[in-house]
Amino acid sequence: MPQLTLNQLCKTYGKTRVVDKLDLSLAQGELVSLLGPSGCGKTTTLRMIAGFIDPTGGTVEVDGKVLSSPQGSVPPERRGMSMIFQSYAIWPNMTVAENVGFGLTVRKVPAAELKRRVTEILDVVRLGALRDRYPAELSGGQQQRVALARSIVVRPDVLLLDEPLSNLDANLREEMRGEIRRLHDEFKITTVYVTHDQSEAMAISDRIAVMNSGRIEQVDSPWALYNQPRTPFVAQFIGRTNLLSGTRAHNGLMFDGFQLPASLLDDSDDATYSNDHNITVSVRPQDMQLCGQPPTNEDTGIEVSVTGRTYLGDCWDYTVMPAGGSGQAIKVNSNPAVVLEVGHRVWLVFNSRKLVAL
Numbered sequence: 001m002p003q004l005t006l007n008q009l010c011k012t013y014g015k016t017r018v019v020d021k022l023d024l025s026l027a028q029g030e031l032v033s034l035l036g037p038s039g040c041g042k043t044t045t046l047r048m049i050a051g052f053i054d055p056t057g058g059t060v061e062v063d064g065k066v067l068s069s070p071q072g073s074v075p076p077e078r079r080g081m082s083m084i085f086q087s088y089a090i091w092p093n094m095t096v097a098e099n100v101g102f103g104l105t106v107r108k109v110p111a112a113e114l115k116r117r118v119t120e121i122l123d124v125v126r127l128g129a130l131r132d133r134y135p136a137e138l139s140g141g142q143q144q145r146v147a148l149a150r151s152i153v154v155r156p157d158v159l160l161l162d163e164p165l166s167n168l169d170a171n172l173r174e175e176m177r178g179e180i181r182r183l184h185d186e187f188k189i190t191t192v193y194v195t196h197d198q199s200e201a202m203a204i205s206d207r208i209a210v211m212n213s214g215r216i217e218q219v220d221s222p223w224a225l226y227n228q229p230r231t232p233f234v235a236q237f238i239g240r241t242n243l244l245s246g247t248r249a250h251n252g253l254m255f256d257g258f259q260l261p262a263s264l265l266d267d268s269d270d271a272t273y274s275n276d277h278n279i280t281v282s283v284r285p286q287d288m289q290l291c292g293q294p295p296t297n298e299d300t301g302i303e304v305s306v307t308g309r310t311y312l313g314d315c316w317d318y319t320v321m322p323a324g325g326s327g328q329a330i331k332v333n334s335n336p337a338v339v340l341e342v343g344h345r346v347w348l349v350f351n352s353r354k355l356v357a358l
């Protein structure tokens with residue numbers, strides 16, 4: 001049985017529905033991210049799960065028990081959940097150890113057990129040596145770990161994290177996301193992790209729910225979201241991609257000014273496709289090559305001219321324009337050794353099964 005279930009969850013402010021019929025189930029011990037642009041409803045969803053906001057429609061259930069509904073909600077402190085807020089706050093007048101132990105004091109855990117559990121969790125987040133320091137004497141990443149330790153030490157059934165790394169620099173973010181995943185593997189707490197950073201979500205999550213304007217567009221593993229996006233929004237939000245509009249006809253895929261074999265589609269074996277319908281295809285910049293000669297299988301290449309280029313260190317980022325039509329610009333990443341000038345006429349070669357129909 002899934003442990004945490006959102007059922008047609010809605011939140012309306014005035015006339016705007018900021019969370020729109022959300023359905024999501026988390027299994028016991030699963031870590032799922034809510035990923036989406038600013039304002040798409042992530043924090044509102046998390047606050048409804050925690051019980052700080054009542055839904056205007058739908059329910060939040062844990063182990064089959066309704067905790068939130070428009071008819072009434074169990075208060076946050078009786079949900080067995082811990083939440084770290086977007087602007088995480090630890091108490092400046094308490095030491096690291098006092099901050100971490102606070103939730104246990106409130107729960108009237110006996111002093112000896114409190115001390116043992118605080119020491120244990122401080123070891124896990126590698127703050128044992130700093131236990132008597134005050135927050136003002138800690139770096140941002142150390143404060144972040146205090147907030148994490150404080151939320152985990154009470155052994156919540158569900159952990160809710162709202163952009164917990166947003167105040168950190170790039171290096172520390174990367175280190176901390178490894179830390180969060182490690183803590184999750186150790187304690188197996190069912191976790192909802194909110195972020196607008198796709199690489200963070202990819203690194204941390206078992207599954208990611210991609211949100212757009214209050215709705216979930218797709219829930220999948222990081223691998224499936226990247227390789228099998230189902231909507232243009234997901235394809236563009238998870239990594240960079242080119243979206244090509246065309247039609248699927250009996251003799252292949254027809255685009256503006258060029259044509260490609262249908263065998264390039266990742267689902268080309270799928271017989272359910274009817275011919276002559278409009279499609280949008282996603283193809284990643286690194287899934288094509290630029291060559292001086294036509295490919296052996298000529299069908300899989302088209303002639304293009306280079307219209308722009310940027311050197312990114314680990315690759316060249318080229319913009320090319322199909323020679324055969326007014327067409328649309330296509331972004332291609334090439335290894336740094338392939339150096340082409342703007343104005344060169346070359347071949348753009350597509351790879352088998354690297355085109356994804358959305």
Ligand SMILES: Nc1ncnc2c1ncn2[C@@H]1O[C@H](COP(=O)(O)OP(=O)(O)OP(=O)(O)O)[C@@H](O)[C@H]1O
Nearest residue numbers: 013018036037038039040041042043044045086196
């Ligand atoms: N109390 C409120 N009254 C009216 N509108 C609100 C309220 N709280 C949030 N909103 C609106 O709801 C939408 C979703 O807000 P929310 O905070 O959930 O976004 P978010 O996805 O967490 O964004 P961010 O990444 O910027 O934190 C926004 O357009 C916001 O302006």
Ligand SMILES: [Mg+2]
Nearest residue numbers: 042043044086
């Ligand atoms: Mg938010």
